[in-house]
Amino acid sequence: MEAIKQSMLDKLSVEQIKIELMRTAFGRQSTFLSRFDPRMLLVWYSFFAVAPWFIHNKVVLLGLLVPMLVLTLSSKVSPLVLIIMGVGLVSEISYILLGSLLFGGSLEAVWPLLTLTLKILLISLASIAVFSSMDPEKLSDALLSIGMPGQFSFGVSYGYRMLPILIEEYHNLIHSFRLRGRAPAKKGFLRVNSLIYMAKIGVRAFYPLLLNTAKRTRTTVEALEVRGFTYALVSPEAKKLKLSHMQVHALDFVFLGCSLIYVIALFSLGHYLSFSFN
Amino acid sequence: MSAGSKEANEQRPEGLTPIIAMQDVQFQYPGAEGTALRNINLIIQPGEFIAIAGTNGSGKSTLCKCLNGLIPNYYVGDLSGSVQVAGLTAAEETVSSLSRKVAYVFQDFENQLVRPTVYDEACFAPLNYGYADYRERGQRALAMLGIDHLKEQWIWQLSGGQKHLTALAGALSLDPDIIIVDEPVAQLDPYHAKLIYEKLKLLNEQFGKTIIVIEHHTEFIADYCHKVILMDSGTIRWVKPVQAALSAVDELAALHILPPQVTLAVRDAETAAGQVHLRDRLFPITIEDAAAYFSEAKILSQTNNALVINEPIRKSVRESVPASNPLVTFTNVSYGYKTITRERYPVIQDMSIRFYEGDRIALVGNNGAGKSTLLKLISGIRRPSAGQLDVCGYLTKQASPEQLADFVAYVYQNPEEMFIEDSVRKDVEYFLKSRNSPDYSSFVDEILHRMRLTDLQDRDGRLLSGGQQRRATLAIGLAMRPTVMLLDEPTASLDASSRREMTDMLAQLDGQVKTTVIATHDMQLVAEWANRVIVMHNGAVALDTDQRSLFSHVAVLEKTGLLAPQITQLSQRLGIDPPSLSVAEFIASVVGDPSSPHYVNRSKESAAIGSH
Structure with a gap:
């Protein structure tokens, strides 16, 4: 039992979370979705992130869930991300259930709310599948090519570069607090005191992190200036050159086409099935 | 041959026109009181390798930023005079056109990688x-x-x-035609610093690039640069060929620039032998020249030729069994971390070692040898994946970092990660306050005074200079009244005077703490401060010895990429045994002057260590 507890704690450590985050961002795996042009993926995603809100037919929603699950699994998503999503869903369903029972409702009330949960699940899975298959560099180029400002698309890829450094520094700052602080002597019920202590440190460590980052930025801004970043912002040739590597292939259209056919098929089936249900 | 070198060769014949010409340049930062640059007149020919030296705030970086157009295009201040760079008139150009000719590597280069x-x-x-x-x-x-x-x-x-x-x-x-590198040695260990200089040398010699380094490590200047520009409060004091520049020993020292140890050695040896120096006297500046100089025995002939210190070679510290119990005991400790492929990467491998009261341990070894990890293991923020680590009676696996903090203070390599409050004083107090120590305030006053921080106590640690930041972190550590003090690279990226100050402060720690462990690349610090040296290599102890015998283990030094201080290398070349660890020691052994104050000091010190 103690060993299991220890191994669970290990899994939940900051170190572990750090690794999983890094894996998600820098894993560089080739997946099914990563083969396609990032702009095509954005088009694909913008449909599946919005459409579920307007679909009320449960058959269609369930039908959409199948390819989403397959795509998510094919994207080799970090278990951490899935666990967080799972925890969110389970807690949502249970509080709905609890609420409905408390206020004299019955399981009846849960049914329509479950539809909402299903929609959220669909959208989450689509996001996870697309964004974990598309590294931020591709995303940044895609955003630039669809007309986002250069500063914005650069911000995405710069965040990507800075993420590990910020995580590392944050971790060190937390250690700074711990190496000079004092943990509560009594751990309290369900370690509540320790949790509060750690949570406090977790928040306070952000302040030095922000200040240190602000200080570092001076060199970064000068370096960007020297290395032609502002020059490129106003130069159409530089933008063209930067985006010249992106090409839409036949395969991209095949993928979009298949998705479209599947959705149409699903709607007709849903239409037919809901009629026969009634 | 790449295109770069071809172009460079084509440029060579035109070498008569200077690549940089500054005339009567003056600059004032917006809102600043005084001028940052005054009366700058400077000519640099293509293909030169130039060092700019000077104290902090003497205008070195400002001068270089005039060359790539950051001044006056980005820093809009008052710039007068004319600047010509690689055939362009700077005043008519933009940052983007100038920076294609002038490359710039910043001192905090990590922040320029985007x-x-x-x-x-x-x-x-x-x-x-x-x-x-x-x-x-x-x-x-x-x-x-x-x-x-x-x-x-x-x-x-x-x-x-x-x-x-x-x-x-x-x-x-x-x-680019010109490459400017701002303090390459400051943030790097000696091995990598040398590597960078070798690359710069290659770029200079093979590709004809003009190289400008801002540098105060004169040993590198001596080995690589052709000329030195000495700057002082916004003006150029002089431009001299490297040997003449570094022979101006007293002038450099007055500006807190430490001349090469071998140059000092020759100068001091001659002074000790009663020679009077002419103003323009050129001293040897590299180990080779100094070795040749001493081999000719200009000095030695005047004294006894026996190059022996009248001191028995001390036993290795480890051979004498300490009476006290160990403060830190590693028993078959291993540690590894997971990489993003979820594989375990071993950092410390099956290590067993003990640290005792009175140990002044220097932990040396190349990057990635596991030095910092070892310190983190002792502080409790990393836990061994196998084996046992006992720190002051606690097993680190079962104790929290907060519990261990009662005995162990860990001073990070990066001071900014230790400033968790908005003033130095609050940072120093943090530990005492969290433990509700009674009357900590006078104790804090005392520490601030001792670390010369009293005037800075209300400032944010982040805004202090490099040397002040190190002092502040040391004060934070001291306020914890630790038994074991751990310091990670306390002298890295400090200029000569801050370094000296830090070394003095470390020497004072003895009365405050029972044992100190310093992870460092600074071999002069090792030579002058430590009484026990642990060489780490690939996560294991390669050598555990004292500082004097360290430098005679040539094979280990080579394997682990360590370089002995210049003076030690020189004395080894001259066959002085045991090798000297400081210039004073060297002088004492070649000139044989036991009345030298340095000599007396050292004898006392070694007597104290010997009785340990």
């Missing part, structure tokens, strides 16, 4: 400037520096030296 991978970084500037061959340019820059194999690496995975080379590659890809 792309995720090495290759992206190398291509970034040519891509921004719209060069269609940006890929080839990036590739070529990487090849010139011999780092093509790092191409696909993520920036965050690189070591400090690799990051510096990447920053250099990012600048090189524009094929």
Whole structure:
């Protein structure tokens, strides 16, 4: 039992979370979705992130869930991300259930709310599948090519570069607090005191992190200036050159086409099935 | 041959026109009281390798920023006079046109890397400037520096030296005529610093680039640079050929620039022998020249030729069994971390070692040898994956870092990660306050006074200078009244005077703490401060000895990429046994003057260690 507890704690450590985050961002795996042009993926995603809100037919929603699950699994998503999503869903369903029972409702009330949960699940899975298959560099180029400002698309890829450094520094700052602080002597019920202590440190460590980052930025801004970043912002040739590597292939259209056919098929089936249900 | 060298060769015949010409340049930062630069007149020929030396705030960086157009285009201040760079008149150009001719590697080069991978970084500037061959340019820059194999690496995975080379590659890809590198040695260990200089030398000699380094490590200046520009409060005091520049020993010392140890040695030896120096006397500045000089025995002939210190060679510290119990005991400790492929990467491997009261331990070894990890294990923020680590009676596996903090203070390599409050005083108090120590305030006053921080106590630690930051972190550590003090690279990136000050403060620690462990690359600190040296290599102890015998283990030094201090190398070349660890010691052994105050000091010190 103690060993299991220890191994669970290990899994939940900051170190572990750090690794999983890094894996998600820098894993560089080739997946099914990563083969396609990032702009095509954005088009694909913008449909599946919005459409579920307007679909009320449960058959269609369930039908959409199948390819989403397959795509998510094919994207080799970090278990951490899935666990967080799972925890969110389970807690949502249970509080709905609890609420409905408390206020004299019955399981009846849960049914329509479950539809909402299903929609959220669909959208989450689509996001996870697309964004974990598309590294931020591709995303940044895609955003630039669809007309986002250069500063914005650069911000995405710069965040990507800075993420590990910020995580590392944050971790060190937390250690700074711990190496000079004092943990509560009594751990309290369900370690509540320790949790509060750690949570406090977790928040306070952000302040030095922000200040240190602000200080570092001076060199970064000068370096960007020297290395032609502002020059490129106003130069159409530089933008063209930067985006010249992106090409839409036949395969991209095949993928979009298949998705479209599947959705149409699903709607007709849903239409037919809901009629026969009634 | 790449295109870069061809172009350079074509430029050579035109070498008569200077590549940089500054005339009566004066600059004032907006809102600043005084001028940052005054009366700057400077001519630099193509293909020169130049060092700019001077104290902090003497205008070195400001001068260089005039060359790539950051001044006056980015820092809009009052600039007068004329600046010509690589055939361009700076006043008529923009940052982007000038920086294609002038590459700049910043002192905090890590912050100039803005792309995720090495290759992206190398291509970034040519891509921004719209060069269609940006890929080839990036590739070529990487090849010139011999780092093509790092191409696909993520920036965050690189070591400090690799990051510096990447920053250099990012600048090189524009094929500039001039390369400015701001304090390359400050943030790097000696091995990588040498590597960077070798690359700069290559760029200078093979590709004809003009190199300007801002540098105060005179041993590097002596080995690589042709000329030295000495700056002092916004003006150029002089420009001299390197040997003449470094022979101006007293003038440099007055500006807190430490001349090479071998130069000092020759000067002091001659002074000790009663010679009077002419003003323009040139001293040897490299080990080779100094060795040749001493071999000719100009000095030695006047004294006894026996190069022996009248002192028995001390036993290794480890051979004498200490009476006290160990404070820190590693028993078969291993530690590894998980990489993003979820594999375990071993850092410390099956290590068993003990630290005792009175130990002043220098932990040395190349990057990645596990030095910092060892300190983190002792502090409790890392826990051994196998084996037992006992610190002051606690097993670190079962104790929290907060519990261990009652005995152990750990001073980080990066001071900024230790400033968790908004003033130095609050940071120093933090530990005592969290433990509700009674009357801590007078104790804090005392520590601040001792670390000369009283006037700075209300400032934010982040805004202090490098030397002040180190003092502040040391004060934070001292306020914890630790039994074991752990310091990670306390002298890194400090200028000569701050370094000296830090070494003095470390020497004072003895009365405050029972044992001190310092992870360091600074071999002069090792030679002058430590009484026990642990050499780490690949996560294991390669050697555990005292500082004097360390430098006679040539094979171990070579394997672990360590370089003995210049003076030690010189004395070894001259066959002095045991080798000298400081200039004073060296003088005492060649001139044989036991009345020298340094000599007396050292004898006392070694007597104290001997009785340990």
